[in-house]
Amino acid sequence: MSETAKSPLERPRTQPEGSHHIDGAYVADAGGRPLPVIYPADGSTIATLEHAGPDLVEQALAAASRAQPAWAAMTGTERGRILRRAAEIIRERNDELSRLETMDTGKPYQETVVADATSGADALEYFGGLAASITGEHVQLGDDFVYSVRQPLGVCVGIGAWNYPMQIACWKAAPALACGNTMVFKPSETTPLSALKLAEILTEAGLPDGVFNVVQGDGAVGSALVGDPRVAKVSLTGSVPTGRKVYAAAAEGIRHVTMELGGKSPMLIFDDADLDDAVGGAILGNFYSSGQICSNGTRVFVQKGILPAFLDRLAERLGHAVIGDPLDPTTSFGPLVSQAQLDQVLGFVQAGRDEGARLVTGGERLDREGFYMSPAVFADVTDEMTIAREEIFGPVLSVLSFETEEEAIARANATPYGLAAGVFTRDLRRGHRVIGKLDAGSCFINAYNLTPVEAPFGGVKLSGVGRENSRAAIEHYTQLKSVYVGMGPVEAPY
Ligand code: NDP
Numbered sequence: 001m002s003e004t005a006k007s008p009l010e011r012p013r014t015q016p017e018g019s020h021h022i023d024g025a026y027v028a029d030a031g032g033r034p035l036p037v038i039y040p041a042d043g044s045t046i047a048t049l050e051h052a053g054p055d056l057v058e059q060a061l062a063a064a065s066r067a068q069p070a071w072a073a074m075t076g077t078e079r080g081r082i083l084r085r086a087a088e089i090i091r092e093r094n095d096e097l098s099r100l101e102t103m104d105t106g107k108p109y110q111e112t113v114v115a116d117a118t119s120g121a122d123a124l125e126y127f128g129g130l131a132a133s134i135t136g137e138h139v140q141l142g143d144d145f146v147y148s149v150r151q152p153l154g155v156c157v158g159i160g161a162w163n164y165p166m167q168i169a170c171w172k173a174a175p176a177l178a179c180g181n182t183m184v185f186k187p188s189e190t191t192p193l194s195a196l197k198l199a200e201i202l203t204e205a206g207l208p209d210g211v212f213n214v215v216q217g218d219g220a221v222g223s224a225l226v227g228d229p230r231v232a233k234v235s236l237t238g239s240v241p242t243g244r245k246v247y248a249a250a251a252e253g254i255r256h257v258t259m260e261l262g263g264k265s266p267m268l269i270f271d272d273a274d275l276d277d278a279v280g281g282a283i284l285g286n287f288y289s290s291g292q293i294c295s296n297g298t299r300v301f302v303q304k305g306i307l308p309a310f311l312d313r314l315a316e317r318l319g320h321a322v323i324g325d326p327l328d329p330t331t332s333f334g335p336l337v338s339q340a341q342l343d344q345v346l347g348f349v350q351a352g353r354d355e356g357a358r359l360v361t362g363g364e365r366l367d368r369e370g371f372y373m374s375p376a377v378f379a380d381v382t383d384e385m386t387i388a389r390e391e392i393f394g395p396v397l398s399v400l401s402f403e404t405e406e407e408a409i410a411r412a413n414a415t416p417y418g419l420a421a422g423v424f425t426r427d428l429r430r431g432h433r434v435i436g437k438l439d440a441g442s443c444f445i446n447a448y449n450l451t452p453v454e455a456p457f458g459g460v461k462l463s464g465v466g467r468e469n470s471r472a473a474i475e476h477y478t479q480l481k482s483v484y485v486g487m488g489p490v491e492a493p494y
Contacts, residue, residue: 008327009109012099014193019049019216020056021199023063024209029056035189035216040106040335041326041370049192051217057224060213064155064182065230067210072152072180076132083128083174086198086205090121097197099327101166104191106335106371107289108326119453120170120198123469126453127178134179134474136481143487150478152180153256154232157225159246160195161237162188162337163292163393169195171457172235172258173202173212175473181233184213184225190337192216226250233477236260237294239391240417240462247465258466258476260294260458262391263419266412267297267448268434270405271305273424274446278306279313281424281448282397287321287375288449290336291345291395294463295420295442295449299381299388300399301408307401311379314397315361318375323366335371336394342371345394352378352387352396363396383411391417405434413439419459422448441467 014037018026032050039046052060071079090097097117102109107116136148158172165187176183187195195214202212215221219242226234226249233256236246243261250257267285269278285297302310326334336342342365349363363376373395381388381398388398402408412421421440425431431445441459444450451457451469458467466476 008325009099009329011103011327012096014046014100014103016047016049016193016196019192020052020060021196021214022056022060023213024203024207026196027056027059029053032056035192037104037192038338039103040337043339043370046103047193049216051189052215052221054224056215057221060184060215061155061225061228061230063210063213064184067208068152068154068182071177071182071208071211074180076134076178079178079180080128080131082202082206083124083131083178086202086207087121087124087128089201089205090117090124093201094118094121097166097194100197101194102326104165104193105162106326106337108331108334109329110332111289116164116166117194120166122453123170123174127174127473130471130474131178134478144485145487146482146484148480148482150179150474151481153477153479154181155230156181156183156233156235156477157231158183158185159222159225159234159236159238160185160187161294162190163289163294165191166194166198168237169198171468173198175468176235176477177207177211179474179477181477182211184215186215186217186222186225189216189218222246223249227252229253231255233257235466235476243464256476258458258468259464260468261419261462261464262393262417263294263296263459263463264299264389264391264415264417265295265297265420265422265440266299266301266415266438267422268408268412268424269300269302269306269310270423270425270427270430271303272426273306274426275306275309275313277446278424279310279317281422281444281446282314283317285422285448286397287318287333287395290334291375292337292341292393293449295451297420297422297448298392298396298398299412300397301402301412302399303408304401304403307399311360311377311399314377318361318377321375323372323374333375333395336373337371339371341394342373345392345396346373348387348390348392348394348396349376352381352385352398355385355387357381357385357387357398383414389415405430409434409437413437416462417459418461419463420444420449
């Protein structure tokens with residue numbers, strides 16, 4: 001691993017005009033509890049926002065309720081045009097938005113410039129394109145007939161995690177708005193900046209006031225939103241413990257939910273796999289975004305025959321990671337998002353050592369300012385070890401070895417999670433056979449962590465309910481009304 005800090009890009013303006021964005025405008029609340037925003041690369045405060053108080057939450061929900069009927073009454077073509085225009089603006093401003101995302105999350109600019117705002121733009125473009133074709137069905141029953149209307153749900157609440165703040169906001173807002181809903185979005189308090197930019201850009205693109213609103217704050221603000229009787233749907237991206245609370249709160253009002261929660265996903269690498277592809281997949285599935293990705297394949301099952309070669313090649317390629325200033329475009333591995341996250345991940349590294357796993361490389365706190373550690377690879381990991389069971393959400397890869405296909409499938413599925421799974425093999429039949437038996441929602445064969453907007457994304461078991469992206473998301477932001485039309489006389493028994 002090499003460390004650099006050569007020529008960082010210019011820092012963008014990080015202090016927003018106001019903490020919240022409600023009814024088409026920035027709103028400040030001088031009385032709100034301060035919410036400092038920390039740059040993970042050096043620990044400095046780059047902005048200070050405020051947590052929303054009850055008045056702000058009320059303002060946002062009232063704005064979203066007010067705006068919803070008129071937004072739903074617009075044609076899908078009109079709504080879609082605004083979303084697609086917003087996508088264009090995001091692409092025009094991608095460089096500035098990516099630098100902002102880098103400062104908010106600590107992720108290298110090299111990643112944010114290709115994976116964050118741009119994937120948000122993809123979602124706005126995709127759902128903007130679909131908006132005009134959201135329709136019901138017609139069923140002829142002799143002379144009578146039934147038709148169904150796909151209607152919006154109403155006011156939706158989106159709650160985001162801190163790892164992909166812009167992408168998460170867009171993945172929720174784009175389908176919700178395309179379907180004629182309005183939204184109040186609460187970003188993670190750790191990364192509150194880019195959702196405000198999304199609101200600003202949507203307004204510039206012509207979105208009517210009140211259709212997309214952003215309020216800042218911690219879990220208490222999220223909880224106030226979820227419990228409000230005006231809310232028809234809640235979409236959360238977060239951990240399983242938070243998911244349980246939010247799901248339960250939403251159930252009080254029988255609200256629709258989408259839950260994108262945590263994972264402990266398996267990657268199965270067979271002897272016949274292309275070694276470099278498999279190592280590349282393991283790197284993408286464990287160290288991109290410093291390992292802070294829900295769908296990461298953190299349990300890497302490697303078949304015995306290929307194990308020594310796999311470990312050698314992995315350690316060798318990790319040596320080429322460039323750790324440094326995330327605003328330096330040559331940096332490929334940045335800090336973790338916060339001191340708390342770093343402490344938690346280092347705690348897992350210690351647990352791995354204590355329980356007898358072999359640390360092949362990394363896992364050290366780096367001697368520099370900011371929340372940096374080196375990417376860690378453990379070998380000789382067994383199924384019952386803490387690092388093989390719990391979601392770490394950091395750059396820690398566990399290698400487990402296996403002998404037979406049946407054994408690998410059984411051990412891969414022995415987890416309460418089911419977000420993602422991957423298989424590396426040159427045997428086409430085995431690839432499909434194995435992936436068909438893995439309990440996961442988002443699967444990969446000879447690839448990992450590619451999540452285009454065209455593909456449904458989401459988990460099974462504790463990893464969640466519902467799907468984001470693709471046409472599937474339309475079903476999660478609409479409800480069907482069916483209308484039976486009688487064309488003849490009404491026959492009644494008396
Ligand atoms: P958390 O579960 O801690 O928080 C998620 C969001 O929920 C935050 O905005 C948080 O607010 C909010 N929140 C917390 N408590 C409540 C509550 N009672 N009611 C309403 N909202 C609440 O997750 P992290 O932000 O730490 O993100 C990491 C987790 O997210 C990991 O488990 C990861 O796997 C998962 N994740 C899942 C993805 C998926 O698509 N399946 C994608 C990305 C991450 P705040 O933190 O501001 O206090």
